[in-house]
Amino acid sequence: MFLEDGKSRAEITEKGAYVKSLKLSGSEILKPSEDGEQTHGGMAILLPFANRVRNAKYLWEGEEYYLPQNNGDHSIHGFTRDMKWDLKKAAENKVVGTLDMTNSGYPVDLRLKVTFLISAHAFTTSIEAINMGKVTAPFVAGMHPYFNFNGSWHLESFQNLLRLNYESEYFPDGSLTPVKPKCLNSETGITFDNTYITNSIPTLVAGDRKIRIETSNMPYLVLYNGKYAGKISVAAEPMSGAPDAYNNGIGLATIQPGDSFQCSATFRTISVA
Numbered sequence: 001m002f003l004e005d006g007k008s009r010a011e012i013t014e015k016g017a018y019v020k021s022l023k024l025s026g027s028e029i030l031k032p033s034e035d036g037e038q039t040h041g042g043m044a045i046l047l048p049f050a051n052r053v054r055n056a057k058y059l060w061e062g063e064e065y066y067l068p069q070n071n072g073d074h075s076i077h078g079f080t081r082d083m084k085w086d087l088k089k090a091a092e093n094k095v096v097g098t099l100d101m102t103n104s105g106y107p108v109d110l111r112l113k114v115t116f117l118i119s120a121h122a123f124t125t126s127i128e129a130i131n132m133g134k135v136t137a138p139f140v141a142g143m144h145p146y147f148n149f150n151g152s153w154h155l156e157s158f159q160n161l162l163r164l165n166y167e168s169e170y171f172p173d174g175s176l177t178p179v180k181p182k183c184l185n186s187e188t189g190i191t192f193d194n195t196y197i198t199n200s201i202p203t204l205v206a207g208d209r210k211i212r213i214e215t216s217n218m219p220y221l222v223l224y225n226g227k228y229a230g231k232i233s234v235a236a237e238p239m240s241g242a243p244d245a246y247n248n249g250i251g252l253a254t255i256q257p258g259d260s261f262q263c264s265a266t267f268r269t270i271s272v273a
Contacts, residue, residue, distance in 0.1 A: 050142025
C-alpha cells in the first residue's frame, strides 16, 4: 500500500507493516533490502521487543517465557515482522495498520496500531500498544531504517550521547560512557553496532542531506553500519528500550491491563547548505 504527498512516497507491506521504500521530496531515503529480509533494508517495525533477548528466554511475574531462537542462542526483533497487518488508507498521505498479537512466548494479548504519515520533507511512524490481558505486559518498540548516504555520514547532536557499555558483544551491563557525536561517523572505519541514549534531537548527516530524528518515548538509538548496510547506508534505529530489556529492565515499559503505551519517530530531511 502506498501513501504520498507530492514528490514524497512510501510503500508499506501487509506483512510486518514494513516500510519497503521511502522517498521524500523525490529523493530515495532508505536502502532497499537485497534479500527480502525486513531487517536488511527499508524500515522494519520491531514489536513487542527490539534487538536481542538473551538466550531467548525471560522471567516475568514468576513465570518463564521462551522465544524463538532466531539469532544464535538468542531471540531478536520481536514477533510481528512475520504477521499480517490490517492496513487501511486514512488519507492519501496516511496509512493505519492494526494487529491483534497473540504468542505463546508473551504473557498477554496485545492490540497494536501503527500509523504512518508522510509530507514533503518528513515521515512519521507512531506506535500504540494496548494490553488486552489480565497481567502487566513488558514492552519495547523499535524501528530499523537503513538511511542512504552519498560519500560519508556522521551524527550531529547539541549534547553528548551516552553509550551503553556491553558486558559481551550484545548485552548492556548497566554502565554508560559519554560519547561526542562527532566520533560517530564513517571516516573512523569502525563497524558500529552500538546503543546510545540521546539527550537531544540527533541529526544524521548523510552526504548531501540531513535527517533529523525526532522521537517521543524512544530515547535509545542503535547505530549499525555492518554487513547489511552495504557501505551505502547506515541504520539509525530509534528504540524505546535497550537490548535485552526483558531481562535487564533498561528502558523496559510495563503496560498495565487495559492501559496503553505510545511512541513515535519522525525522520525530517534538511538540505545541507
